Amino acid sequence: MIVKFGDYPLHHGGVGAIRSLGRLGVPMYAITEDPYTPAASSRYLRRAFVWPTTGTEDPDRLVEGLLRVGKRIGRPAVLVPTDEEAAVLIAERQQELGDAFLFPRVEAGLPRRLASKQGLHELCVEHGIPTPVASFPQSYDDIERFARTARFPVVAKNREAFVRRSRPAVNGTTRIASREALLSLARDWGERPGVILQEYLPREEAEDWIVHAYFDADSNPRALFTGVKVRSWPPHAGMTANAYVVDNPELSDLAARFIKQIGFTGIIDLDLRFDRRDGQYKLLDFNPRMGAQFRLFESESGVDVVRAMHLDLTGRDVPEGEQRAGHRYIVENIDLPALLAYRRGGYTTPHAPTRASGTELAWLAGDDPLPFLTMLARFVRPGARHLYQLWRTNRRGGVGGGTGAAPPAESRG
Structure with a gap:
């Protein structure tokens, strides 16, 4: 079940998770802001639970709401949080949620510390x-x-x-x-x-990298992927708009070592910046949950991080396989403005392939077209508002x- 707290209906990561598991026949459920979100329109969603939240509610209220949803589903469902608030709540209230849902059992305070910029900085220094x-x-x-x-x-x-x-x-x-x-x-x-x-x-002296992975109860990687970010929106400061799968053993070892040291279990989405001035990969953000661009990554055996977690939590083996190097991911509604903005900057990605071995679109899918159409219908007004806010900020x-x-x-x- 997709768990999201807050008002962000145009979230392609949730749609990707619904499709990823739904295509395999897994019954999919999602918490949505209203009945007309892209996620709610997916053919692979069995049921949308309309529950508008802000992310600032009392935790007791959020737990009660999740338990009500769990009763309506009628059997334990695997929880897939799409934001830090959901990931932190599930970890801190796992004793209350454990009978109704399946999720990785992590040390209760760790996701909050990782989602905190100060907590993450302290952990990086410590390790x-x-x-x-x-x-x-x-x-x-x-x-x-x-x-x-x-x-x-x-x-x-x-x-x-x-x-x-x-x-x-x-x-x-x-x-x-x-x-x-x-x-x-x-x-x-x-x-x-x-x-x-x-x-x-300085972006002129750096290159942005991402790591997505799923770690089991022993903090061992069951699926681990690396890629390079070509563009984001807002430029250099927002979510991934265009990225490639690129093998990077050094970065894989760094991520696996850090996760083992801190004892984390579950899905991670890491943002790192390679600083050409000193040759170091510097950890910038640790998202203790599924990242919106997770569908960039899939192994040759057909496993992504959401599928890996579902297989592991339901007691099945996670097939091994190499990542699909050279695969590309595009978020259609933000990549075009990002492309125009990046043409004026000095950022380069020398590790990005000159030609993609394949492309995954965030929204458009031939077997599930309604989320793309719903996104288009809802994108115009908030997209214009966001551009206006950027203009005001830059002034x-x-x-x-x-x-x-x-x-x-x-x-x-």
Whole structure:
């Protein structure tokens, strides 16, 4: 069952999971904002449970709602969270949810710590995983002290899952060009600013990589994939718009070692940036759940991370197989504006193949056309609003969406 908290109906990852398991005959269910979302229109969805949420509800209310849905399904269903709020809630309330649903049993506090920018930074430092230099100001005075010595531009991100919904400091990952721009923004962040101020990694000197994987109860990888991100939207700061599967043993070993060290189990979606200046892969974001672009990756045996989790949690073997190197993934509604924006930048992806061995579209599928049509019908107004918000953001002195760092958590990328 697709579990999502918050209002983001145009989520291609949920549609991808419904199709991935539904094509194999698995009965699929989903929580949707209304009856007319792309996910709700999929031919592979047995039932949509319409339950509008904001992601800021009391956890007890969310657990009660999930249990009601579980009773209506009538048998244990595998939970597939699509956002940090859902992943954190399932982990922290697993004792209450365990009889009604199937999900990886992870240490209760770990997903929240991984979804926290500060928690992730601390784990990286503890286990020797490269990550950008970061500061976690506790007051406006801290920000003033940081600004006096910081090297600009810097990147600002919302620090914690859940808090980013109720009291967001920035509208996603934000590149701040100057001391004056930082202090101007910080005046609106309140007495305890919920932000991380992070080293800016110049996109001209870097390359964005992604890792998607499923780890079993012993934190062993049952499916692990690596790829390179060609474009994202908003540019350099949003969800993946175009990417390729590219073999990267060094990155695979880094991810597997880190997961083993922290003892995580379940699906992961990692964003890393290869810094050409020092030759290091720097971990920017750790999403302890399915990533929206997970259908980029499939093994030669037909396994993606959602299928791997479903097989493992239902007591079946996960077939081994190499990833489909050279395969391409395109998100139709955001790749065109991303392409136009990237033509003006200096970002390059030398590891991306010159020609794709195959292409997976996020929305359009010949055997399931309605989600694509529903997306088109709903995309026009929010798409225009988002472009207007980007324009307004860029008009504020020295502040922009392009970060050269990680996609924002708000994108559910």
